[in-house]
Amino acid sequence: MERLAVDTEFHERLTAAHGLGISDKRLLGWEPIEVHEHEYDEAGRMVRTVVTREAEWTDAERSKMLALAQFDREVCDCGLHRSIADADPHLEMQERVCPVCAASAKNYRLIEDRDEKAMKAHGDKPAPGITRPGDGRRLYLRPADGPLRSDLPENG
Structure with a gap:
């Protein structure tokens, strides 16, 4: 969990994977190895295929997502994780x-x-x-003179 506090790219990547419902390693391009074993009868006809696929959700991948959930629960309303806020940091308040x-x-x-x-x-x-x-009533924000996002071409 310490890594989540200091590595914002890692946190953002895990958050993106979580939002997509996939593991971190899948987001990084991993694909499972799949083995097909065919079984044949005495006449040589295929009667069954057993497919074995490498698990996407290993203990390590589950641990990362559970750590993300715990980390996000421990973020204070000020936006800082408690590991930072509880350390009494010398922070400068900024306004935007x-x-x-x-x-x-x-x-x-x-x-x-x-x-x-x-x-x-x-x-x-x-x-x-x-x-x-x-x-x-529902209120929406959109550019005054521009198209809505839904008006844009699919691959534009």
């Missing part, structure tokens, strides 16, 4: 403001304000069964 997140937060506040004003028209205690302004 994402313009997209800022615009989105502002938009959500404006929508909530508009929804609250619309609900006031129904009195202090609106009936639970009335349709509310936000019912079924």
Whole structure:
């Protein structure tokens, strides 16, 4: 697990493999060895084939994924793993403001304000069964003048 704390590339690779439902070694290009053994009857006709395949999930591969799960559970809300946070590191707090997140937060506040004003028209205690302004609403971000990702060509 120590390697996960210091080797971000390893952590990212294991996370990608986990997301794909494959082992780390499979992500790195490993393919299992497969042996086909044919069985024949007295007349020489093939009656059965037994296929033996090398296991993808060895103890080592399972251990890596279990270590990843444990490591990720031990990441604090600050984004640091407890092995770093508990060591009382001398960290410098930095701030970054994402313009997209800022615009989105502002938009959500404006929508909530508009929804609250619309609900006031129904009195202090609106009936639970009335349709509310936000019912079924889904908000999406996309480039203002560009195509949606789903509009892009498959192999583009």
